[in-house]
Amino acid sequence: MTVQTLSVDIPCAGKYPIHIGKGALELLPSVLEGASSCAVVTNHSLARLYGEALAEKLGAAMISVPDGEQYKTLQTVSTLYTQFIDVGLDRRSVVIALGGGVIGDMAGFAAATYLRGVRFVQVPTSLLAMVDASVGSKVGVDIPQGKNLIGAFKDPLAVIIDPSVLATLPDVEWRCGVAEVIKKGLIRDPQLLESGLYQRAQPDGGELAEGFIRRAVQIKVDVVTADPFEENIRAYLNLGHTFGHALENVSEYRVRHGEGVGIGLIAAARLSAKVGLCAPSLAHQVEQLVQSVGLPTRLGHYDIEAIYAAMGTDKKRQGKSVRFVLLRQAGDPVLRADIPAETVIAVLDGLRG
Ligand SMILES: NC(=O)c1ccc[n+]([C@@H]2O[C@H](COP(=O)([O-])OP(=O)(O)OC[C@H]3O[C@@H](n4cnc5c(N)ncnc54)[C@H](O)[C@@H]3O)[C@@H](O)[C@H]2O)c1
Ligand SMILES: [Zn+2]
CATH class of the missing domain: 1.20.1090.10 (Dehydroquinate synthase-like - alpha domain)
Structure with a gap:
């Protein structure tokens, strides 16, 4: 496993590691140490590809939403809140955003606002999310008036970039x-x-x-x-x-x-x-x-x-x-x-x- 770690380190603001390399997903259990419970948030397509296996391995709840930018909305976030409550996420829980930029932005926003903020991990699966969306702490959703008009700055606990998952990327x-x-x-x-x-x-x-x-x-x-x-x-x-x-x-x-x-x-x-x-x-x-x-x-x-x-x-x-x-x-x-x-x-x- 050749995982390298970069670091975002902003004085008076956030600090978090970005683990990059084949096998980086193996680091998830150590990143989640101390969490009371976890939920993998992904979309229906990625749930079948990676989400279900990952949730099972981590003993985490599995939550999935429809696939597509048209679902990066407050309505979908609202369904996430309901499911967070249903699976018992509390203030010491961690949300794992597994997907492209849509999931990272939306699950990150849900994590930033649920119970006034719970921790979350970015696990980007698209190239775009790996090189851009998962880093920089911007999370949010679209409204009919425009893209990303509702959002927050929310540092992830960590970003885990495992290029192995790119094998299935169209x-x-x-x-x-x-x-x-x-x-x-x-x-x-x-x-x-x-x-x-x-x-x-x-x-x-x-x-x-x-x-x-x-x-x-x-x-x-x-x-x-x-x-x-x-x-x-x-x-x-x-x-x-x-x-x-x-x-x-x-x-x-x-x-x-x-x-x-x-x-x-x-x-x-x-x-x-x-x-x-x-x-x-x-x-x-x-x-x-x-x-x-x-x-x-x-x-x-x-x-x-x-x-x-x-x-x-x-x-x-x-x-x-x-x-x-x-x-x-x-x-x-x-x-x-x-x-x-x-x-x-x-x-x-x-x-x-
Ligand atoms: N927060 C930020 O700083 C930031 C920066 C850039 C982009 N974004 C946002 O990111 C979004 C675009 O991200 P995107 O291009 O990843 O789109 P996306 O999340 O819709 O993913 C694209 C498609 O690829 C599929 N997919 C992802 N990983 C896969 C894999 N490993 N195998 C098979 N299929 C896979 C997804 O299911 C989806 O159908 C936009 O909403 C954009 O606004 C945010
Ligand atoms: Zn962009």
């Missing part, structure tokens, strides 16, 4: 995770883009995957450690997300998060070039990267005005203006809240089809 979900890796390269580590590591890696949880997962997680750790509550540089992690979240929302979540991020990265780079912040060649490079992993590069048939309107309710807005993360070059992001609506709409228009 290809399309692998690609979605790569979108968040490209994002990290664009804001912080241009070499990660050049290395092409993530393109060669097979979705089998092999050593190659482990290497770039660790590197992507380290970037997130560095950023959230420097700015845990998104007062400044953490906002850079939202590159592509103002566009992406709006598209997800308008598509009623038929567009996956990672797909929205991929298209959003292209839109953000094009917008950066349009306002003269970066060379047009960067926008081409971003588009090629997104295309090379097989992610969609166009908005499809969704209504441009509706997408623009949805950006107005995205959390990234400040006051009345929409705030964008733009790029001066790869590795050099900047926040801008002064972009005229016509300019944004022109960029969206160029991505039709």
Whole structure:
């Protein structure tokens, strides 16, 4: 077992380990030591694949919810509270969030609010959740007005990233995770883009995957450690997300998060070039990267005005203006809240089809 441990360590706030490597799941019993009881929270598909066996091994209760972003809602959280009570979770219990970002966000939010907060462990099973959603302590749910508009900061007890589970991850979900890796390269580590590591890696949880997962997680750790509550540089992690979240929302979540991020990265780079912040060649490079992993590069048939309107309710807005993360070059992001609506709409228009 070659598990390596990174650590989020924020003075006056939280500290928790991130265990990464094949076999990391074996560490769960020691992480849970001292808990009065535990519940594995997952979705129906992952319950069959991993959840039931894990709950049995840990002597934990098993709770599952329907699979999909459309269920990342307060209604589902409410069913979780009921089941937490039914299985007898108390203040010394631990919730184990086993799944992709949807489960991590939602089970984490339920844990943050049940009995004013019980402990929880993140066990991400999708590439996207491993490299992004499980680290950084943001948990929450969607409401009809927009994504992640209800939420909390809640540190997990630990994050356990065991790439073995990637063996069952569908290809399309692998690609979605790569979108968040490209994002990290664009804001912080241009070499990660050049290395092409993530393109060669097979979705089998092999050593190659482990290497770039660790590197992507380290970037997130560095950023959230420097700015845990998104007062400044953490906002850079939202590159592509103002566009992406709006598209997800308008598509009623038929567009996956990672797909929205991929298209959003292209839109953000094009917008950066349009306002003269970066060379047009960067926008081409971003588009090629997104295309090379097989992610969609166009908005499809969704209504441009509706997408623009949805950006107005995205959390990234400040006051009345929409705030964008733009790029001066790869590795050099900047926040801008002064972009005229016509300019944004022109960029969206160029991505039709
Ligand atoms: N909290 C944060 O900081 C943060 C950051 C990024 C994204 N997010 C959130 O994460 C969510 C997206 O996460 P996601 O892309 O993981 O989506 P997801 O949770 O819907 O998972 C995608 C699909 O893959 C399946 N799956 C997951 N692991 C699997 C495995 N090992 N084998 C087989 N199938 C598997 C899931 O059942 C699901 O059908 C969005 O809601 C987004 O807002 C949160
Ligand atoms: Zn994201």
